[in-house]
Amino acid sequence: MANVFSYSIGRKLLMSLSGLFLIMFLFVHLTVNSFLLLDPVFGTQEGDMFNAGVHFMTMNPLIKIIEPILFGGFILHVLYSIVLTIQNMRARGSAVYASGNKTSDVEWSSKNMFVLGIALGAFLVIHLIQFWIKMKFTGDPLLADTTFSYFGVQTTGHNAYALVHEAFQIPWVIVAYVVGGIALAFHISHGFWSALHTVGFSNNIWLYRLQTLSTVLAWIIGLGFCTIALVQYAFYPLS
Ligand code: HEM
Numbered sequence: 001m002a003n004v005f006s007y008s009i010g011r012k013l014l015m016s017l018s019g020l021f022l023i024m025f026l027f028v029h030l031t032v033n034s035f036l037l038l039d040p041v042f043g044t045q046e047g048d049m050f051n052a053g054v055h056f057m058t059m060n061p062l063i064k065i066i067e068p069i070l071f072g073g074f075i076l077h078v079l080y081s082i083v084l085t086i087q088n089m090r091a092r093g094s095a096v097y098a099s100g101n102k103t104s105d106v107e108w109s110s111k112n113m114f115v116l117g118i119a120l121g122a123f124l125v126i127h128l129i130q131f132w133i134k135m136k137f138t139g140d141p142l143l144a145d146t147t148f149s150y151f152g153v154q155t156t157g158h159n160a161y162a163l164v165h166e167a168f169q170i171p172w173v174i175v176a177y178v179v180g181g182i183a184l185a186f187h188i189s190h191g192f193w194s195a196l197h198t199v200g201f202s203n204n205i206w207l208y209r210l211q212t213l214s215t216v217l218a219w220i221i222g223l224g225f226c227t228i229a230l231v232q233y234a235f236y237p238l239s
Pocket residue numbers: 026029033054057058067120124127131132135136160164177180181184224225226228229
């Protein structure tokens with residue numbers, strides 16, 4: 001019996017489910033990152049809220065379970081995107097040959113999902129080298145333990161804020177985050193509704209609503225990441 005995932009629809013379903021999972025991760029990630037901007041609001045010492053947020057994520061057993069699933073989902077998403085793109089290019093090649101139709105009515109982001117994905121991949125390589133690899137594997141002098149208020153209790157933990165704060169003083173890093181955030185917004189603005197459509201959540205009435213929701217959600221996430229980087233650069237200079 002042929003494997004369900006060898007069929008195009010099975011692959012698209014896996015792409016969609018892994019994509020939806022990655023969007024959920026991004027929402028949580030953006031929430032924790034927004035703590036970078038909250039110290040003036042709560043009157044805490046600069047970096048306290050972010051360090052507490054990162055500490056919470058690091059200590060949380062649920063996150064330890066989710067991390068390998070996230071990694072697997074990411075690999076799956078990338079691999080199937082390559083397979084689907086090649087299939088689509090072949091199919092479109094013969095369709096164009098037969099009809100001359102260049103599908104010009106399809107929205108820009110939908111036609112450029114693979115290119116947007118490559119831009120995001122490039123951003124992610126920079127991002128993971130800058131933060132994740134240092135926090136998980138190599139360490140960095142900037143991460144030396146510091147104390148911060150954690151649910152009202154003075155706690156000692158990594159100074160993730162110092163690492164992010166220093167990175168966000170470098171102009172090319174800010175450009176990378178702005179380009180990455182915008183590519184992310186375009187990618188999700190098509191990806192979210194398309195994934196929900198694939199898993200069967202939309203019909204003629206809901207399609208337009210989901211597309212609107214998708215655009216709003218995508219730009220909240222994409223511009224959210226851009227804004228955090230820009231605000232850090234403009235208003236939180238190194239002291
Ligand atoms: C303002 C922008 C951002 C900041 C300050 C930021 C900060 C961080 C930090 C400090 C880590 C390491 C956390 C740890 O290991 O405990 C991390 C990990 C990660 N970030 Fe970001 N990030 C930003 C934007 C993004 C964007 C736009 C994406 C995706 C397109 C992304 C995807 C990831 C992934 C996949 C990881 C590794 C998984 C994990 O640690 O759970 N980040 N980020």
